Amino acid sequence: MGMTIAEKIMAAHGGGDTLTAGEIIMPAVDMVYSNELNASLAIYGKEDILKAGVFDRARVAIIPDHFTPNKDVASADLCKFVRDFAGQQGIEHYFEVGRLGIEHIILHEKGLVNPGEIVVGADSHSCTYGALGALSIGVGSSDFLFAMMAGKIWLKVPETIRVELTGALSPYVTGKDLILELLGQIGPDGANYRILEFCGEGLQSMTMADRFTVCNMAVEAGAKTAIFPPDGITETYIKPRAQRPYHLYASDPDAAYCQRISIDLSALTPRLACPHSPSNVKPAAEVAKQKLPLDQVFIGSCTNGRIEDLRIAAGILKGRKIAPGLRLVIIPGSRDVYAAALEEGLIQTFIEAEAVVGPPCCGPCIGGHMGILAAGERCVATSNRNFKGRMGSMDSEVYLAGVPVATASAIQGYIAIPEEVLHHA
């Protein structure tokens, strides 16, 4: 019996030569990371354990991004607690405000996650790094503590769902639309405990940014993670960045899959996840007919805060202004994204369009700060969750979309598709 990419990675990390779905294994990890919130909970009251020292100071990363720049005194105290811990332990990859980005963006920019590795992140969206052909798994604080101290993780060997992509993405249709379409098809637990493996000719039309976006939201179907087979596009991205030797694995033709799904990228159109679930997905064009008025649009987050996303937004906004009365919050996902956006003149375009540009952080995605919604307000966001109250008031509404729909909606002041704006040019 052949093996999938994920099975090969687990086997190569001491998970055993023969892997059976459901079996519990304890493979070694290559990188362990956390945001400030989960890191603080992991180390709180654990002085007795922490005195053993982390397993490898070069393989632990802590990235304060959720409530930073510190939104209040409690968050400032929490960040200080985590910062002091990182200093005491000599953790090499501690990224302070101003030098950082969102945790699921900065590690791939810095080459700290590589193809063929096992990566454990104390945040549900840690599945993002599957785009590189790594086994990238989101966990909680206890698992983070365990992995950081022991250099291992307990895993239940998952089954894999194979998603075959045919055709190619059309202009203004992105990875976000693909993952929303898939979430709509399989539902909020459609991949629970399982891995989503993408394959097929459609990969050729997907940039690394598209792939990161797709993997990022795999958790919204409950997936353990998602994985893309590393190809030429992956290598072009990773070669100049990789901090460690990497391994490109491919699934065997006779590998076992528990389910097969096929999606034709050529037929895909912009999607929209309506309140209050990322899997409540409809064609954006259908929702746009209602011209639902908006109070805010948010472009950013670990899902869509990369330079490719900002280029799309600026391309549509260039020479235009957002609708009167609407707030457009744009947050570059990292310092490097911010610097590139400045150099390319994108920030200028945003400011001229009357958007507000924030510092790299999670911002309003998690309802922390920098764009919280009031009761009765409606927002289109490029982020990943629209649970009730996610971005603020329990009586607010969030629609999730890709950058083209979000940008067009900011210009129109209501939920709109890119064609409405582009045809008015």
Added chain:
Amino acid sequence: MLEDAFRFRGRAFLFGDNIDTDAIINVNYLNVADPELLAPHCLEELSPGLSARARKGDILVAGDNFGCGSSREQAPLAIMGCGFSCVVAKSFSRLFYRNAINLGLPAITADAVAFAAEGEEIAVDCLSGVLRFPRADKEISGAPLPPFMLEILRLGGLAGFLKEQLKAEGRL
């Protein structure tokens, strides 16, 4: 009797499908680590005053995909803070399931929500996976916890398990 620690009798508090972690504990409390302080905000929108009504040993019963969403351990911590001894759901989101076991909160996969009446005392045996519902006079078999997870629970959670590992390696 260590094994008795895995047999529970308590009043059932019923919840539906797809209860997400934002609903279990709002983002505003993610800078809180104390279960006692988290408890008053546990599921507060869906079930106001839950922590005041719940007693030590009660059992939280839910439908499909319980705990979907984020990796926040404040979700199982808040449930523990309310005094719940275990959570029984038709199915769990994997992150919540891991976090619950890792914190020492037994999570049992069984369709209890179909048979339990709100507030009645039910019995849950984590070792055999057998659940009893007196009002419906029904007994069902859920999935028993695998030995590895029972081991984590016996050590009070993954931190206890880790301590044993580090001691075995001579690092503690």
